[in-house]
Amino acid sequence: MTNSPSPWKVLNLIWMIMLFSMLPYALIVQFMGGESKPGSFGESLVLPLGFVAIMMAGSALFIRRLLLGKKRSGQPMDQYRSACIISWVLMEAPSLLGLVLAFTGANRLMFYAFLGLSIAGMVIMRPSKPEFERFCQSR
Numbered sequence: 001m002t003n004s005p006s007p008w009k010v011l012n013l014i015w016m017i018m019l020f021s022m023l024p025y026a027l028i029v030q031f032m033g034g035e036s037k038p039g040s041f042g043e044s045l046v047l048p049l050g051f052v053a054i055m056m057a058g059s060a061l062f063i064r065r066l067l068l069g070k071k072r073s074g075q076p077m078d079q080y081r082s083a084c085i086i087s088w089v090l091m092e093a094p095s096l097l098g099l100v101l102a103f104t105g106a107n108r109l110m111f112y113a114f115l116g117l118s119i120a121g122m123v124i125m126r127p128s129k130p131e132f133e134r135f136c137q138s139r
Contacts, residue, residue: 007077011084011127018088019122022095022115029102029111040105049101053094053114057121060090064125068135076136084127091121 005013067083098114 007081008127008129011077011081014081014085015088015122015127018092019119022092022118022122025095025099026112026115029099029108032102042101042104042106042110045101045104046106046110049097050110050114053097053117056090056093056097057117060087060121060125063087063090068131069138071138076132080127080132080135084125087125088122091125092118094118094121 064083064087067086068080072079094114095118098111098118101114102108102111
C-alpha cells in the first residue's frame with residue numbers, strides 16, 4: 001500500500017514552488033551589479049514590455065476562468081490542476097519580462113514592479129477549495 005499525498009496538497013506544493021521560483025530572479029538582479037543606464041535599450045522597452053506584462057497577467061486570469069467554465073469529461077481535479085498550472089505559467093511571464101529589462105539596462109525598480117505584478121497574481125490565483133467546489137458543482 002502506497003502512502004501518496006493528496007492531490008490537493010500536491011497542487012498547493014506546485015503553486016508554492018512556482019511562487020518561490022521567482023525569488024532567484026530578484027537575487028540575480030540584486031547581485032548582478034551595475035547601475036541603470038539612462039537612455040539604454042532597456043529604458044526604451046519599459047512601455048512595450050509593460051503592456052505585454054499587463055496583457056499576460058490579464059490573460060492568465062481570463063484563461064483560468066475560461067478553462068474552469070468549460071464542461072469536459074474527465075476527473076475534476078485533473079481539469080482544475082491543468083487550469084491552475086496554465087494560468088500560473090502565464091502569470092510568471094511578467095517577472096521574466098522584468099528580468100529582460102534588468103539585463104538590458106533599465107532601472108531595477110522596473111524589474112521589481114514586474115516581479116510584484118507576478119507575485120500579486122500568483123497570490124490571487126492560489127488554489128482554493130471553495131473555487132474547486134464551485135467548479136465541481138457547475139459540471
